Amino acid sequence: MSLNINNLSVSIAERQILKDFNLSVSRGEVHAIMGPNGTGKSTLAKALAAHPDYTVTGGTALLDGAEIIGLEPDAVARLGLFMAFQYPVEIPGVSIANFIRAALTARLKESGGDFSATAYYKALYAQMDALKIPREFTSRSVNVGFSGGEKKRCDILQMAMLKPSYAILDETDSGLDIDALRIVADGVNHMRGPGTGFVIITHYQRLLNYIKPDYVHVMYGGRIVKSGGAELALELEEKGYGWVEKEFGVLV
Amino acid sequence: MTDTFYMTEALSICSDAAFEAHLGSLKDMPSWLLDIKREAWARYKALPEPRRKDEQWRFASTDGLSLDPYSYRVPSADPQECARPLLECGGCLDFADDAYIGGRPLYEEAAARGVIFLPLDRALREHPELVRRHLFERMPDLGSEKYQALHVAMFTTGVFLHVPRGVQVELPLAGLHEAVSEGASVFPHTLVVAEEGASVTMFDVFRSREAAARHFACAAADICALPGANIRYRMVQAWSRSSLAFHMNSASAERSSSVDAITINVGAAHVRSEQHGRIVGRGGNVQMHSLTLATGTQEVDQRTLQTHDAGDGHSNLLYKNVLLDKAHTIFSGLIRVAENAQRTDAYQTNRNLLLSPEAEADSLPGLEILANDVKCSHGASTGQLDKEQLYYMLARGLHRSTAQQLMVFGFFEEVLEKFGNEQLAQYVRDLLQESFNAHELLNNSPDAT
Numbered sequence A: 001m002s003l004n005i006n007n008l009s010v011s012i013a014e015r016q017i018l019k020d021f022n023l024s025v026s027r028g029e030v031h032a033i034m035g036p037n038g039t040g041k042s043t044l045a046k047a048l049a050a051h052p053d054y055t056v057t058g059g060t061a062l063l064d065g066a067e068i069i070g071l072e073p074d075a076v077a078r079l080g081l082f083m084a085f086q087y088p089v090e091i092p093g094v095s096i097a098n099f100i101r102a103a104l105t106a107r108l109k110e111s112g113g114d115f116s117a118t119a120y121y122k123a124l125y126a127q128m129d130a131l132k133i134p135r136e137f138t139s140r141s142v143n144v145g146f147s148g149g150e151k152k153r154c155d156i157l158q159m160a161m162l163k164p165s166y167a168i169l170d171e172t173d174s175g176l177d178i179d180a181l182r183i184v185a186d187g188v189n190h191m192r193g194p195g196t197g198f199v200i201i202t203h204y205q206r207l208l209n210y211i212k213p214d215y216v217h218v219m220y221g222g223r224i225v226k227s228g229g230a231e232l233a234l235e236l237e238e239k240g241y242g243w244v245e246k247e248f249g250v251l252v
Numbered sequence B: 001m002t003d004t005f006y007m008t009e010a011l012s013i014c015s016d017a018a019f020e021a022h023l024g025s026l027k028d029m030p031s032w033l034l035d036i037k038r039e040a041w042a043r044y045k046a047l048p049e050p051r052r053k054d055e056q057w058r059f060a061s062t063d064g065l066s067l068d069p070y071s072y073r074v075p076s077a078d079p080q081e082c083a084r085p086l087l088e089c090g091g092c093l094d095f096a097d098d099a100y101i102g103g104r105p106l107y108e109e110a111a112a113r114g115v116i117f118l119p120l121d122r123a124l125r126e127h128p129e130l131v132r133r134h135l136f137e138r139m140p141d142l143g144s145e146k147y148q149a150l151h152v153a154m155f156t157t158g159v160f161l162h163v164p165r166g167v168q169v170e171l172p173l174a175g176l177h178e179a180v181s182e183g184a185s186v187f188p189h190t191l192v193v194a195e196e197g198a199s200v201t202m203f204d205v206f207r208s209r210e211a212a213a214r215h216f217a218c219a220a221a222d223i224c225a226l227p228g229a230n231i232r233y234r235m236v237q238a239w240s241r242s243s244l245a246f247h248m249n250s251a252s253a254e255r256s257s258s259v260d261a262i263t264i265n266v267g268a269a270h271v272r273s274e275q276h277g278r279i280v281g282r283g284g285n286v287q288m289h290s291l292t293l294a295t296g297t298q299e300v301d302q303r304t305l306q307t308h309d310a311g312d313g314h315s316n317l318l319y320k321n322v323l324l325d326k327a328h329t330i331f332s333g334l335i336r337v338a339e340n341a342q343r344t345d346a347y348q349t350n351r352n353l354l355l356s357p358e359a360e361a362d363s364l365p366g367l368e369i370l371a372n373d374v375k376c377s378h379g380a381s382t383g384q385l386d387k388e389q390l391y392y393m394l395a396r397g398l399h400r401s402t403a404q405q406l407m408v409f410g411f412f413e414e415v416l417e418k419f420g421n422e423q424l425a426q427y428v429r430d431l432l433q434e435s436f437n438a439h440e441l442l443n444n445s446p447d448a449t
């Protein structure tokens, strides 16, 4: 079972950002995507998660065989795609506990299942403890007044609770302090297994020391220009992106 | 069951016959009250119908105000007909079609300290002079003179709450005002007076017992805090969705006292909600908060006035409206600061959230300031749900309607958390949820296009 992205082209505000983008992520795999600012990494993530600002002009994306391009964002999410945002949004007046519960309920509505409040809070507190999020956060409004790192941890908490089959983490490491980075990495590693495929978008090798990727891709000019193993991230860290531009700049 | 509720015949509300029948039904009322009522009836008949071009009725659909569909019957209580207790409270007065039908007596501790909590008609018989001192002393000055006159002429009962000097009533007290029989008109009156340094919390719930019935409500609440007193007043308007309602409220704060009033609007086809906050003594404080969920073709016409007639006063108003479908809300608010009311702080905010392109929210904020040393501001905003917030919720798998509802509840939370009473807040959340569910049903029914 895999997430297959084939020749995906995406534009925003009439400007083409992704050009014939291809990537296949199987459940159980961890893929890292690195690449210079503005190259289209977040565009990829948001286009897959059906953000209304992004227009898919060509290509397909199959999640375990089901086409997700053209679906509403909530339908894509319920099919099993999770996206941790580069900039998580603040939602005043909606508590974390109610929010995650509503997200779980929406999934259960489809499967016809149910869960008790006690079981829910037990699971929620267990995940919060693991992510070292104080329990009083349950009654706080989603992301409102959170520090940058707290927002990222809150997104990871949601991921841990929703148990997606594919997760895209967009610069989840930015804004995290050294301890938080390790905690979040532990959270991902804990979920790592045959059930979930990960796409980790990052600028820094540091996160990849904690979450060892199976594949590293270099993105440039809206497509993947080079793929390799974990060692590719080290190479990038050492050499920067200058050589990418030299080698591939003419192609894009 | 409601068929046997009344023995008397139904009369047109606007007829002299209705008024005479009403007067005839009042038992042992002081003659001054009958005089007031006769005078009010004459005034009601003499005053012109409001017109849309009147400043105080701007944007209102005044042709929706016809009283023809409603009738008047002399109230008569059926003692079997008690409503279910609504809230845990220190006392509750229950009414059905303007007849007192029971409730829960005032808790002993408060009664022992001299608190009076009675149906207004009984208070008029047992404490006529005390009631007379306050009754109809402070009607709002917001354009509904004609309906105020009707209210005064036709009211039978309501809540009378009097807290003596220095007494702190710890438990909230409640009034449940129900309209029951089809086409009934009701005229509930609430009068709350807290004497010097006293403190009390009062909840009023106005509703139709059957959602399918159609009612006319012409209600008034008069909340009066004497020097140093402290009153929290919360009212929930949940008349049936085919009803016409007037709520003409006044909150008045004397020296160093405070009134904290919250108005919830979820019911009625057309409601005129007037709220007049008055700073009448130095350092008085009036808080006026409101939340409204308007769906279908509901019209919620809100007129507010904050008058500062004494210095060092504080008033703060926040009205939050959410509109769906073809709903229409009107917020017209004015802050009026008298020349001598120096060092006044007065704020007014109206926020409207439009969930449908066909809904209409009119906002008319205003200031009229004669003093020179004041801090006043008013602001109004009308907008849609934040797209990025909505997307974030969708991206977590919430269905669009659930996400919208959570955001609306989030928008209302600012007012709900001011209740200071989780039970009442939950009661209101449930009402809002019912309203949403009804809306969903309607929009997902096969007939909907």
Ligand SMILES: Nc1ncnc2c1ncn2[C@@H]1O[C@H](COP(=O)(O)OP(=O)(O)OP(=O)(O)O)[C@@H](O)[C@H]1O
Residues within 6 Å of the ligand: A012, A013, A015, A017, A035, A036, A037, A038, A039, A040, A041, A042, A043, A044, A053, A086
């Ligand atoms: N709303 C928008 N309107 C116009 N251009 C946009 C918009 N959003 C993004 N872009 C442009 O699309 C391009 C790709 O942006 P994207 O956010 O995908 O880059 P990124 O690879 O995630 O960069 P970073 O590493 O800085 O996060 C950028 O040039 C950006 O300016």
Ligand SMILES: [Mg+2]
Residues within 6 Å of the ligand: A041, A042, A043, A086, A170, A171
């Ligand atoms: Mg980005």
